Amino acid sequence: MTTGYRLCRECRVALAAGLLGLPALYDECGALLGGSTQPRDRTSGGPMPGMPFNTAAADVRASMLGVLGSWSGLVVDARKVAAPRRAVRPLVEFLGRHVGWLVASPTAAEFCREVAELARSARRVISPERARRIPVGPCVEPGCDGTLVATVRPGAAPSTEIICGTQVAHRWPERHWLQLSGSMDDRPSPRWLSVGSISQLWRIPPGSVYRLASEQKWRRNTVAGKKLYHETDVRQTFDKRKSRTHDR
Secondary structure, three states: OOOOOOOOHHHHHHHHHHHHHHHHHHHHHHOOOOOOOOOOOHHHOOOOOOOOOOHHHHHHHHHHHHHHHHHHHHHHHHHOOOOOOOOHHHHHHHHHHOHHHHHHOOOHHHHHHHHHHHHHHHHHHHOOOOOEEEEEEEOOOOOOOOEEEEEEEOOOOOEEEEEEOOOOOOEEEHHHHHHHHHHOOOOOOOOEEEHHHHHHHHOOOHHHHHHHHHHHOOOEEEEOOEEEEEHHHHHHHHHHHHHHHHHO
16 A cells, blocks of 8 residues: 555455445435435436425435545546546446545545545434434544444344544444443543433343343433443443353
8 A cells, every 4th residue: 555544454345345335325216306205216217296305315415426526636636647527426436446545545534534424414314213322331443542333223123333523434333232332441531321222232122121131230320310331331231141152
């Protein structure tokens, strides 16, 4: 890699994946232009007469085209290469071919942040008011002072992603939650989890949380009338449950 600002390996992988996912998100937002909050059949030929216009979807698409076009222009000027066609898919393919140069440049972090924000904005339009954000703790990446937040998206196939609020390229799927929790054991002060957080992160009903808290004698705290449980006790319980499941 050439000299200049460098992204960690995890950031580069997340950036590449996020960049490649933008065309599909652009298309999904396009399917909402008729005012619906759910993607329509793309073969329908456009909005039905009289339907309201989805301004948020249009804004995301315009922003995506503008941001990708700006970064492509930077590459064209700096590397003296031919410019791509001004459409999302060709722009993404162009930036993908030059992503090695971009992540070595002094603006690598900004590029990474803007790509992640484009994807995040598109997802908010596609699935409005569905994601729930749960604070997890300090980022485990060396040298990063950000805070991790678990973004829980419910539905037929619910998913949870843990993302750093400072470096959005620091992200992990839910299956890495226990591993991340273990990496935070050296924190100077304990963390407390709400019943809702435990329920969402470990996919169990709230009633089961109260039952396990009583059976396992989790340390408890109360803040503003809200019951909180010691994260170490909670994690140890689920570590044991996971171990017993694997031993069967």
